[in-house]
Amino acid sequence: MRQLFLPCLGPSGFHKLAYREWPGPAGAPTLLCVHGLTRNGRDFDTIAAALSAHYRVVCPDMPGRGVSDYLADSAQYSYPLYLNDLAALVARLDVDSLDWLGTSMGGLLGMMMAATPGNPIRRLVINDIGAVVAKAGLERIASYVGLDPKFDTLDALADAMAANFVGSSQVPRATILEIAEGASRKLPDGRYGLAYDPHIADAFKAAPPQDVNLLPVWDRIACPTLALRGGASDLFPHDVAQEMTRRGPKARLVEFEGVGHAPWLATEDQIAPVREFLLS
Numbered sequence: 554m555r556q557l558f559l560p561c562l563g564p565s566g567f568h569k570l571a572y573r574e575w576p577g578p579a580g581a582p583t584l585l586c587v588h589g590l591t592r593n594g595r596d597f598d599t600i601a602a603a604l605s606a607h608y609r610v611v612c613p614d615m616p617g618r619g620v621s622d623y624l625a626d627s628a629q630y631s632y633p634l635y636l637n638d639l640a641a642l643v644a645r646l647d648v649d650s651l652d653w654l655g656t657s658m659g660g661l662l663g664m665m666m667a668a669t670p671g672n673p674i675r676r677l678v679i680n681d682i683g684a685v686v687a688k689a690g691l692e693r694i695a696s697y698v699g700l701d702p703k704f705d706t707l708d709a710l711a712d713a714m715a716a717n718f719v720g721s722s723q724v725p726r727a728t729i730l731e732i733a734e735g736a737s738r739k740l741p742d743g744r745y746g747l748a749y750d751p752h753i754a755d756a757f758k759a760a761p762p763q764d765v766n767l768l769p770v771w772d773r774i775a776c777p778t779l780a781l782r783g784g785a786s787d788l789f790p791h792d793v794a795q796e797m798t799r800r801g802p803k804a805r806l807v808e809f810e811g812v813g814h815a816p817w818l819a820t821e822d823q824i825a826p827v828r829e830f831l832l833s
Contacts, residue, residue: 554601556620559645561638563629568622570638572613573598575605582675583651584608584831587639587659589815590757591698591749593619595735596656599728599819600827607832608652613642615658617750627752635662643673652831656680657788657815661767668773677778677802678827681786681815683793684771684801690788690814691762699754704745710737719785719813728819771801778802779830781823783812805830 559570573594584604586597594612601610614621615635624630639662643651650673655663660679667674697717704710711733715721721729738748778801782794797804807826809816816823 559638559642561616561641563616563624563634563637565624565626565629568616568624570613570616570622570642571620572611572642573601574612575601575608575610577605577607577609581607581609583646583648584610585639585643585646585651585653586610586612587653587655587662588612588615588618589657589659590694590753591618591747592656592736593621593748595619595748596732597654597818598731598735600654600824603824604828604831607828611642611646613639617753619748623750623752627750627755630750630753630756632662632665636665639666649673650675652676652678654678654680654818654827655682656818657682661686664767664770664774667776667778668770674776676831677774677776678781678830679778679804680781680818681783681789683780683782683789684767684797685790685793686765686767687788687790687793688762688764690786691765693787695754695758695762698757699751701746701751703740704737707733707737707745710745710747718817720783720809720811720816723811724817724820728817732817732819768796768800771797774802776802777830778804779827780804780806781816781818781826782806782808783814783816784808784810785813786815788814 560567561570588596593614597612617623653663653674660682711729737745
């Protein structure tokens with residue numbers, strides 16, 4: 554694995570986009586993994602390592618997350634800027650086609666990219682996000698996005714993450730600690746904070762949460778698609794998932810019982826269906 558950076562141009566000038574790359578075997582196809590709203594590319598460390606036997610795996614930190622630059626104007630934390638950055642990253646990767654794995658926000662970006670004429674996506678995996686995004690899940694996210702809690706130890710941060718994730722009891726403690734380490738930043742006083750700019754919440758909270766209907770986008774997607782759903786997810790309702798198997802790309806659906814938003818894809822039972830779909 555290597556850490557790389559790409560200068561991307563936004564409305565206020567250039568900003569640095571960080572990404573981690575597992576080169577994979579010579580001539581391997583490329584898999585682009587895009588994280589959720591408050592997370593970063595480190596979320597995919599485990600699945601990236603597992604799939605690097607078959608793929609060149611690339612995991613960016615979107616602006617304001619991880620080790621990518623924070624944006625001076627919080628209004629620019631937006632899907633158009635993210636899509637422009639990802640298009641620049643695809644150009645940097647110098648491939649005609651790639652596969653896409655997106656969790657939550659990263660899945661929405663994947664849907665938008667896959668619905669765009671001439672897009673490079675060969676296969677699409679969306680993790681716990683649907684073509685209709687439920688108001689209840691958005692209200693829950695709005696309750697914590699933008700907060701900047703501090704933790705005395707990494708263990709304390711891991712405890713908080715586990716307490717807020719339905720299904721954490723199915724994940725080994727060592728894996729939870731690895732996920733927490735990737736989601737954290739070390740503060741000057743030795744404590745730990747979350748590795749994102751709290752101002753990413755500004756645009757998210759600009760309007761009251763409501764159901765978001767992206768079915769017209771979904772219906773324009775033509776590539777083979779796998780939809781992963783946490784069985785206890787409040788953001789991706791079961792009926793929406795079923796509808797997505799009947800229209801648009803007619804996604805293959807896999808649900809993980811007893812898991813909320815969003816599955817961490819860090820255990821073999823969750824990695825296996827992604828591997829099977831991508832390599833089929």
